[in-house]
Amino acid sequence: MKRRSIKQIVYNTMYLQDTLPGKAFNLLLIVSIVMSVFVVLAYSIPSVAAEYWYAVNYLEFFFTVLFTIEYLLRAWCSPSSKSYMFSTFGVIDLLSIAPTWITIIFPLFPSLALLRLFRVLRILRLVKLLQYLNDTHLMMQILLNSRRRIAVLSLWIMVLVVIFGTLMYVIEGQENGFTSIPISIYWAIVTLTTVGYGHITPQTVLGKAVASLIMLIGYSMIVVLAGVISQEFSDVKKKLQGMTCSSCGTSDHAHDAVYCKRCGARL
Known part of the structure; x- marks a missing residue:
């Protein structure tokens, strides 16, 4: 005992x-x-x-x-x-x-x-x-609820980097550092994510135009992803705020609340 x-x-x-x-x-x-x-x-x-x-x-x-x-x-x-x-x-x-x-x-x-x-x-x-961290559960729930939209966005990104990488390999060629399609895809990834290490840069006018387009698309992807997360956060917050105690009617409880913060009844 x-x-x-x-x-x-x-x-x-x-x-x-x-x-x-x-x-x-x-x-x-x-x-x-x-x-x-x-x-x-x-x-x-x-x-x-x-x-x-x-x-x-x-x-x-x-x-x-x-x-x-x-x-x-x-x-x-x-x-x-x-x-x-x-x-x-x-x-x-x-x-x-x-x-x-x-x-x-x-x-x-x-x-x-x-x-x-x-x-x-x-x-x-x-x-x-x-x-x-108290908000870890909330963030994990938001990411879990957004997994389908994030998966679709990730699939689009993979398709785009393959297309643009192959295109830059054809436009720039090996003499400008794009020695293979995988290397060109790597360049497309760091350019689309707006990182840009700078060890490979396009030299032709057409290549620079394509690179500019990739960077603009990269910023657009960031905005889209932020919008997806923000929308899901708003939906989860509304759902949590709608969690009203059946005993005293108090709402706006914490996301991990089990009991009412006013009367102590189970939610």
Whole structure:
């Protein structure tokens, strides 16, 4: 009975964000995640890593132990440990602590490129921050509702870059840097998205005219995508505002509200 009560306390602290212990735990965890990412960034700077080698490594080990304890506690107090471990955030938690333990368990192979790649995965801890942002669910719902229109727009973009890439390959030719159709398609992508790295530029008048058209279409695509997201956001907001409490008639609840903010009745 005592073990079960401790398990429930740990669960409420780690999973329930509307309680005082839960808010304090989330705040502490967010601060730890941000600080650990700064440690990863510092480790990638050769001068900092060389001068503060001991401090950086000790801090990294400290945060790894901290997040390992968190991972084990979440798996222990979760109603289904297997569901947590194979969930998105469970996998991210595991990937964020695995690199350090791999380098500790296999100290004879510190220079392997694979291990260096694993160490970069520690920055995935930033993804954990998303679950503590209240508007994450709302944005995910908006993107989910807009998935068909976004898919159609993405399909149009793919068709356009293939067409314009092939066209520029014919117009400019290999002597102007458009050495193949895939290279030309890559140029069309960076031009349509208005990025433009500048390593390949059209030289002919017709090529410049086509490039100008691609850039204008790119800006139009951004406007269309913004319009799709804005419209869906407006629809979701109206739907949420229309969620009226049947007991007291109060509306305009938060998007993740379960109970009425006035009378406490279930919505």
